[in-house]
Amino acid sequence: xxxxxxxxxxxxxxxxxxxxxxxxxxxxxxxxxxxxxxxxxxxxxxxxxxxxxxxxxxxxxxxxxxxxxxxxxxxxxxxxxxxxxxxxxxxxxxxxxxxxxxxxxxxxxxxxxxxxxxxxxxxxxxxxxxxxxxxxxxxxxxxxxxxxxxxxxxxxxxxxxxxxxxxxxxxxxxxxxxxxxxxxxxxxxxxxxxxxxxxxxxxxxxxxxxxxxxxxxxxxxxxxxxxxxxxxxxxxxxxxxxxxxxxxxxxxxxxxxxxxxxxxxxxxxxxxxxxxxxxxxxxxxxxxxxxxxxxxxxxxxxxxxxxxxxxxxxxxxxxxxxxxxxxxxxxxxxxxxxxxxxxxxxxxxxxxxxxxxxxxxxxxxxxxxxxxxxxxxxxxxxxxxxxxxxxxxxxxxxxxxxxxxxxxxxxxxxxxxxxxxxxxxxxxxxxxxxxxxxxxxxxxxxxxxxxxxxxxxxxxxxxxxxxxxxxx
Numbered sequence: 453x454x455x456x457x458x459x460x461x462x463x464x465x466x467x468x469x470x471x472x473x474x475x476x477x478x479x480x481x482x483x484x485x486x487x488x489x490x491x492x493x494x495x496x497x498x499x500x501x502x503x504x505x506x507x508x509x510x511x512x513x514x515x516x517x518x519x520x521x522x523x524x525x526x527x528x529x530x531x532x533x534x535x536x537x538x539x540x541x542x543x544x545x546x547x548x549x550x551x552x553x554x555x556x557x558x559x560x561x562x563x564x565x566x567x568x569x570x571x572x573x574x575x576x577x578x579x580x581x582x583x584x585x586x587x588x589x590x591x592x593x594x595x596x597x598x599x600x601x602x603x604x605x606x607x608x609x610x611x612x613x614x615x616x617x618x619x620x621x622x623x624x625x626x627x628x629x630x631x632x633x634x635x636x637x638x639x640x641x642x643x644x645x646x647x648x649x650x651x652x653x654x655x656x657x658x659x660x661x662x663x664x665x666x667x668x669x670x671x672x673x674x675x676x677x678x679x680x681x682x683x684x685x686x687x688x689x690x691x692x693x694x695x696x697x698x699x700x701x702x703x704x705x706x707x708x709x710x711x712x713x714x715x716x717x718x719x720x721x722x723x724x725x726x727x728x729x730x731x732x733x734x735x736x737x738x739x740x741x742x743x744x745x746x747x748x749x750x751x752x753x754x755x756x757x758x759x760x761x762x763x764x765x766x767x768x769x770x771x772x773x774x775x776x777x778x779x780x781x782x783x784x785x786x787x788x789x790x791x792x793x794x795x796x797x798x799x800x801x802x803x804x805x806x807x808x809x810x811x812x813x814x815x816x817x818x819x820x821x822x823x824x825x826x827x828x829x830x831x832x833x834x835x836x837x838x839x840x841x842x843x844x845x846x847x848x849x850x851x852x853x854x855x856x857x858x859x860x861x862x863x864x865x866x867x868x869x870x871x872x873x874x875x876x877x878x879x880x881x882x883x884x885x886x887x888x889x890x891x892x893x894x895x896x897x898x899x900x901x902x903x904x905x906x907x908x909x910x911x912x913x914x915x916x917x918x919x920x921x922x923x924x
Contacts (some may be wrong), residue, residue, distance in 0.1 A: 455529045458534065468821075479775075480508060482633065482740060484897045487682055487833035488617070488679055489679060489775055490624065490625060490628050490680010491628060491679060492675055492676060492678060492680050492681075493611060493612075493628065493629065493676060493679060493680050494625075494628030494631065494632040495631050495632060495672055495675030495676050496562060496566070496604075496608050496629075496632075496672055496676030497629045497630075497632035497633040497635075497636055497672065498606075498632060498635070498668050498669065498671055498675070499566045499604055499605075499636075499669050499672040499673055499676070500608070500633055500636065500672075501632065501633040501634070501635070501636025501637040501639075501640060501751075502636050502637075502639075502640045502665050502668045502669050502672070502747055503569060503573070503597070503601050503669070504637070504642075504722075504726070505635075505636065505637040505641050505644075505726060505747070506573070506598070506640045506644050506661070506662075506665040507530070507573070507594060507638040508722075508723060508726035508727060508852060508855075508856060509641055509644060509645070509726050509727070509730065509743070510577070510644060510645070510648065510658060510661060510730070510795075511529075511530055511576070511590075511594065511749060512526050512527065512530055512614075512727045512856055512859070512860060513588070513730045513857075513876070514577065515529060515530075515587070515590070515905050516863075516868070516870045516871070517583065517592055517870065517871045517872075517873075517874065517875065517876045517877075518533060518653075518654055518655065518658065518859075518867075518871075518872065518874045519583075519586050519587050519590065519872060520870050520871060521587055521655075521870060522864065522870055523860045523861075523863035523868045523870060524860050524861055524863075524864040525860075526870075527856055527857035527858070527859065527860020527861060527864075528857060528858050528860075529587070529590070529591050529594070530594070530727075530853060530856040530857060530860070531853045531856065531857040532591075532595075532597040532857075533591070533594045533597070533810045534597040534598050534849045534850065534853030535850065535853060536595060536598060536599065536904030537598035537599060537601060537602040537811075537846075537849050538847075538849045538850045539846075540599060540602045541602045541605075541606050541763060541842040541843065541845045541846040541849065542605040542650070542839055542842040542843055542846060543605075543837040543842070543843055544602050544603050544607070545562075545606045545837075545840070545841055545842025545843070545845075545850025546807070546839055547608070548561055548606060548607040548610065549836065549837065549839060555868060557607070557614075558607035558608070558610055558611050558614065559607075559677055559680060559681070561603050561604065561606070561607040561608075562604060562607055562608050562611075562673065562676050562677050562680075563673055563674070563676075563677040564603075564698040565600055565601070565602075565604030565605075565607075565673075566604045566665065566669060566670070566672060566673020566674075566676070567669075567670060567673055568596075568600035568603070568604075568668070569597055569604055569669050569673070570599045570665075570666040570669040570670045570673070570871055571600075571602050571666065572593055572596040572597040572600055572871070573597050573662055573665050573666050573669060574596075574662045574663050574665075574666040575589075575592075575593040575596070575597075575722040576590055576593035576594045576597055576662060577590075577593075577659055577661055577662025577663075578593065578659055578660040578662065579654075579655030579656065579658055579659040582655060582872070583742075583872075586655075589805070598849070599653070601849075602849070604673070605845045605848075605849075606617065606841050606842040606845050607841075608676065609821065609841035609844060609845055610627045610825070610837040610840075610841040610842075611680060612626060612821075612822040613841045614837060615680075620677075622694070623762055623765060623766060623815075623819045624762075626815060626818040626819045626822070627758050627759070627761075627762045627815060629738070629818060630754055630758050630761075630811065630814045630815045631754060631755050631758045632672075633751075633754055633814065634751045634753070634754020634755040634758070634811065635750065635754070635755055635866050636668065636672070637747065637754065638747075638748050638751045638752055638754075638755065639744075639755060640665055640668065640678025641648050641667060641726075641729070641744060641748060641750070641751055642745070642747060642748045642863040643664065644661045644665065644744075644745035645661075645730065645743040645747075646744055647660050647661045647664050648660070648661050648739065649740075649923075653874045653875065653877075654873075654874030655706065655874070657874075661743075672880075683743075684686070684853065692890075693847070701828070701832070701836060702836075702839060702840055702843050704744050705824065705828060706801075706826045707820075707824055708843075710905060710906065710908065711817065711820055711821065711824065711844070712843060712844060712846075712847045713842055713847070713905050714774075714817065714905055714906050715772070715815075715817060715847035715848050715851060716847040716848075716850055716851040716854075716901050717851065717898050717902040718813050718817065718851060718897070718898075718899075718902055719848045719849075719852045719855065720852070720854045720855040720858065720895075720898050721781070721785075721818060721846070721851075721853025721855065721894075721895035721896075721898040721899055721902075722810060722850040722851070722852065722855060722895075723851060723852040723854065723855015723856050723858075723859070723894045724851065724855045724856075724858060724859050724890055724891055724894050724898070725750060725803075725806065725810075725855075725891055725895060726747070726852075726855070726856075727855060727856040727859040727860070727862070727890075728887065728890045728891035729743050729746045729747050729750075729891075731742045731863070731872065731876075731890075732791075732887060732891050733745075733746055734747060735876075735879055735883070735884045736791055736792055736799075736884065736887055736888050737791065737792075737796050737799055737800075738796070739796060740838030740876075742800065744798065745800055745801055746803050749800045749801065749802045749804040749807060749811075750804070750806060750807035750810065751804040751807055752804065752807060753804060753808040753810070753811040754807070754811045754814065754911040757808050757811045757812070758811055758815060761773060761777070761811055761812040761815045761816070762815060764812070765815060765816050765819060770816040770819050770820045770823075771816075771820075771906075772817070773812060773816045774812070774813065774816035774817065774820075774906060775903070775906065776812065776900055776906065777809050777810075777811070777812025777813045777815075777816060777918070778809065778813060778899055778903050778906070779809070779903075780806075780808055780812065781809025781812075781813060781895075781899055782804065782809070782896055782899045782900065782903075783805060783812055784802055784803070784804075784805035784806025784807070784808070784809055785806055785891075785892050785893075785895050785896040785899065786892065786896055787805065788802045788803070788806065788890070788891065789892045789893070791888065791892075792888065796900035805897075820845055821840070821841065824840065825837045825840045825841070828840065839909065855895075858890075858894060859890045859891075859894065862886050862890040862894060863886055863887065863890065863891060864881070865886060866882050866883050866886025866887075866889075867879075867880055867882050867883045868883045868886060868887075869883065
């Protein structure tokens with residue numbers, strides 16, 4: 453049966469819900485070992501980290517404390533563009549799977565999608581108007597930013613499956629990606645709030661923060677495009693003939709289906725942390741300038757601990773590493789409940805404990821994704837990396853958006869008072885309790901649900917690439 457560009461390779465033995473052997477390639481085919489490719493690819497996470505961190509950190513308080521939007525409505529404004537992006541992501545994946553040209557299937561989208569993210573991110577915080585007009589312009593800017601990010605992130609996430617064929621090489625490639633996500637989140641999370649404060653807060657302060665974030669995104673998009681220019685794709689197979697059939701394949705793949713659900717819940721917890729950081733700094737520990745420090749404590753382990761998580765995942769398997777990472781994240785969330793009675797330095801240290809778990813979550817999940825893609829390709833003989841990465845990116849986008857939305861609902865429920873002055877209003881004890889619960893109990897409950905999803909499967913097709921074994 454011919455599918456567009458050629459004949460399908462015969463499928464190998466196995467089922468979507470069971471492990472199956474890895475495809476064998478020549479040893480000399482190792483573009484992933486090139487330092488330029490590894491760091492060029494990793495640099496693209498400057499786009500991912502900035503998009504996830506800067507709006508996740510600043511947009512909700514910008515709406516509630518500068519534009520005077522109610523907390524629940526502000527959460528909805530953050531949620532809806534990301535829901536739209538989530539709907540768009542599988543379509544973007546389908547498009548990249550069908551793209552050919554001298555720049556390859558993914559790189560044109562990485563370049564132009566990244567540059568569009570920069571433009572629209574700056575427009576989101578442009579602050580050209582206040583009041584109702586300012587709210588509409590901000591919402592429209594973020595909608596366009598989320599749309600552009602989908603066309604960047606989906607092909608970007610599919611690149612490791614295209615250019616690698618060994619588990620250890622994927623872990624190395626993804627390890628650099630996770631480290632740079634940490635760097636980007638560290639820069640955006642620490643410098644962004646400082647820029648807002650230095651520029652006087654309000655509309656002007658957020659305008660400069662948006663321009664700063666746009667600059668970081670441009671650097672990341674250009675570096676990823678140029679750095680992966682020499683990476684030769686191993687994938688020469690045809691894709692499924694229709695998006696509907698490809699999505700059905702992704703839905704029928706048991707390991708990937710569980711990974712997708714985990715990605716939604718994992719990023720929901722992260723979304724709570726990012727959205728809650730400014731409120732936590734101001735209303736729980738009483739130091740608005742500590743926002744950047746709290747975010748830095750949360751994301752710095754992505755840089756400092758990624759090597760340890762890589763070794764742990766290589767030794768125990770990604771599934772076991774993912775379990776340990778989630779337990780550490782859960783411990784950080786629950787101990788943070790004591791923050792009002794602790795010294796500021798110790799409270800911020802507990803953010804670091806949660807951040808160390810978050811670093812392991814990212815590395816193990818990102819290492820499992822290209823592994824599942826490669827195994828599906830070996831089993832079916834079809835190139836579907838774009839659709840799998842698109843569906844996975846959908847889960848991440850939805851999770852982050854739901855985290856901000858859920859945090860806004862908690863603030864509304866506990867009586868948080870909005871402000872249109874550019875400075876947060878004084879809050880009741882009940883509202884301050886809601887601020888605390890939103891960054892502790894809410895992500896903790898999400899993580900318990902995540903562990904329940906993850907531990908349902910007894911086998912790890914990533915860690916055990918040998919003969920098929922039955923899984924529950």
